[in-house]
Amino acid sequence: MSSWVSLALLLALASQVLLVTLFSWQIRCRRNEYLSWGGEPTGGWPSAEVILCLRGAGESLPSMLTSLAGQRYAGKWRLQIIVDSFDDPSWKIVQEFVDTQSHILKANWQDLKLQTLAKRPIRGSLKCASLLQAFSKLNSESEVIAIIDADAVVRPDWLSNLVQACCQPGVGAVSGNRWFVPGGMKLMPWTRSVWNAGALVLMTLFSIPWGGSLAVRREVVDAASWKVLLRSGLCEDTGLLGPLNELGLRYVFRPELLIVDRDENISFVHLSKWITRQLLTARLHHPAWPVIFLHGVGTFFLLLGSILNGDWQSVVIYEIGCLGLLVWIEAIAMQRPPHSLLGWAFALLIGQFVNGFATLAALSTNKVEWSEIVYKVTLNPRGVALMTPPKSIDVESTSSFLSSSQNDQ
Numbered sequence: 431m432s433s434w435v436s437l438a439l440l441l442a443l444a445s446q447v448l449l450v451t452l453f454s455w456q457i458r459c460r461r462n463e464y465l466s467w468g469g470e471p472t473g474g475w476p477s478a479e480v481i482l483c484l485r486g487a488g489e490s491l492p493s494m495l496t497s498l499a500g501q502r503y504a505g506k507w508r509l510q511i512i513v514d515s516f517d518d519p520s521w522k523i524v525q526e527f528v529d530t531q532s533h534i535l536k537a538n539w540q541d542l543k544l545q546t547l548a549k550r551p552i553r554g555s556l557k558c559a560s561l562l563q564a565f566s567k568l569n570s571e572s573e574v575i576a577i578i579d580a581d582a583v584v585r586p587d588w589l590s591n592l593v594q595a596c597c598q599p600g601v602g603a604v605s606g607n608r609w610f611v612p613g614g615m616k617l618m619p620w621t622r623s624v625w626n627a628g629a630l631v632l633m634t635l636f637s638i639p640w641g642g643s644l645a646v647r648r649e650v651v652d653a654a655s656w657k658v659l660l661r662s663g664l665c666e667d668t669g670l671l672g673p674l675n676e677l678g679l680r681y682v683f684r685p686e687l688l689i690v691d692r693d694e695n696i697s698f699v700h701l702s703k704w705i706t707r708q709l710l711t712a713r714l715h716h717p718a719w720p721v722i723f724l725h726g727v728g729t730f731f732l733l734l735g736s737i738l739n740g741d742w743q744s745v746v747i748y749e750i751g752c753l754g755l756l757v758w759i760e761a762i763a764m765q766r767p768p769h770s771l772l773g774w775a776f777a778l779l780i781g782q783f784v785n786g787f788a789t790l791a792a793l794s795t796n797k798v799e800w801s802e803i804v805y806k807v808t809l810n811p812r813g814v815a816l817m818t819p820p821k822s823i824d825v826e827s828t829s830s831f832l833s834s835s836q837n838d839q
Contacts, residue, residue, distance in 0.1 A: 435735040436744035442729050443751045450755050453631045454762045457685050464595075464686050471597035475505025476573035478593050478645075480539075482511045482580065483560040485801045487519035490581045490693065495527045498578070499537035503589045508541040508569055512560040515546050520580070543567065551661075556803060558660040565651050575651050577666065579642035582608075582689050592645040595684045602650050602679025603670055606643040606687025607633060611769055612694055617780065618701050619694040620773045624781030625705055627759045632725065634683045636718035641667035643687050653677060659715075664798070664805060669715030688763060702788060703799050709792035714807070723789055730786025753778060 480498065484491075498509065513521045524544060532542075545567075551559035561577070568575065574593045578584070595604040610626050612619035633640065644667055650656055655673035663669055674681055696704075709726070713719045736744050756774045761767065768774065796807050 435732060435739060436741045439729075439732040439736050439744050439748050442732055443748050446729075446752070446755060449631055449635060450758055453634055454758070456634060456683075457762050460682070460685055464684070467594060467598075470504065471594050475503065475590075476593065476597065477505060477569070477571040478503065478507040478574045478576060478589060479568055479572035480507065480509050480576045480578060480589065481561065481564045482509070482578055483557055483564070484511065484520040484524070484580055485514040485518060485556060486580075487523050488581050488693075489695070490583055491520060491523055492527065493583045494578075494580055495524065496531065496535065497584045497586075497588070499532050499535040499539075500586050501538065501584075501589045502586045503538065503593070505593070506540050506571070507538075507589060508543070508572065509539045510543045510564045510567065511545070512564055513544070513546050514556060514560075518546075521546070541569070553662040554660065555664050555800065555805065557800075558663055558666055561666055562657065562660050565657070568648075568651065573648050574645055575648060576645040577641055577643075581691065581693065582642050584643070584689060588643070588687070591684065591686050592643070595682065595687070596645045596647060598682075600678075600680055601647075601682055602674045602677060603639060603644065603646040603681045604684050604687070605639045605641070605645070605667070605681075606684055606689055607640045608642060608689050608691050609763060610691050610693075612773060613692060614694065615770075615773060615776060616694055617777055618696050618698055620777035621781045621784055622696060622701055622704075624756065624774065624777050625785050627756055627763075628785070629708065630763060631759060632718075632722060636716070636721065637671060637681050637683070638712065638716055638718065639667040639670050639681055639683075641665060643689055646670075647679070649677060650674065650679065664714055664800075664807075665711045668711040671716070685763065702784065702791075705784065705788040706791045706795065707798050707800055709789055710795065710798050710807075713792050723793060726785050726789030730782065730789070733782060734786075749778060752782070 482498075501507070511524055513524065515521070528542060528544060545563075547556065547560050548563060549559070550556075565575075574596050576589060576592050592604060595601065607630050608626065609630070610619065610623040612623060632638070646656075650670075650673060653673060653676070655676050656670065659669045659673065660666060671681060709722070712722050716722075733745065733748065736742075736748070753771075753775055756778070757768045757771065760769065798805050798807065
């Protein structure tokens, strides 16, 4: 029995080597594409519109707003900010920034709309409701629509790179991804980095968009399919492939849009909930979920079985191999030597176990928390909106969709 488990563990490592090899090849190809592009898209820089949805105020919000104001985009662009409510702490931060810093920084957007979420959703998440509201107020000239997260501090060429990539023939949506860089040796930040490095590979290979730095063509927004998903979905990004396929367009991950995140303020509980939510969105909205589930649970049980059988030789070989893969992923993604080999080794094993538990949780859970809102997912809707305590939403789902009701806050 132990020999079969050990052999299967080593075969799992071989499959992961294959995945990282394919990831490396894709990244190199896309970087070569980027270098071959001209100075601007054919026909010039189209009018763009950036949407920022806010609930809560993270420490990086002022820096993120500063990075938006510093965009060097040669075309016209506009900014929409939708805040959860007037009582939300981010409202005051944004207002103060717009009134003072945006003028000092000489922000070159043509227009800025600052608004609150006008109506709580009956179905779906607050984020999706905010996006639908923003889509209803788009400028008629906007040809490319970009979405950005509140913790995404971007480079001055971020919008230009998004727009240029989205304007390539046959492309309907592009996104970057995040790369976490812990500054010290805290276990939870490094555990998140371990998980995210593996997630980056799978998201790239299986075309899973990331809404934290996402751009779509206007025709994708105007079509009905994506809006239908947003009206009842948990997130805006993971289920985007279906609407794109209906339009004959494709999604592409762009490595030049990777965003470095240096936040270290995360606990074990918050990390577990965060990973579970990321995996749940794949379960609800993406066709690659069976493969993602098999990868997370299969390697978890094989590793656990080898440890319980006392086959430490196979475990050590597997862990050394995985450590090498993490270094390889970082070298390809960030184009540099490893930030901290000790950090990867420090959190590798716990990261693998957390991923296994979170994958099982994403399969079985009927609740997920996001920005202090608890969403409930069920298979058979009762057809009756349930009143729930403040700051919670009861969500019912048919297939991969969600419905919700919420007390007014």
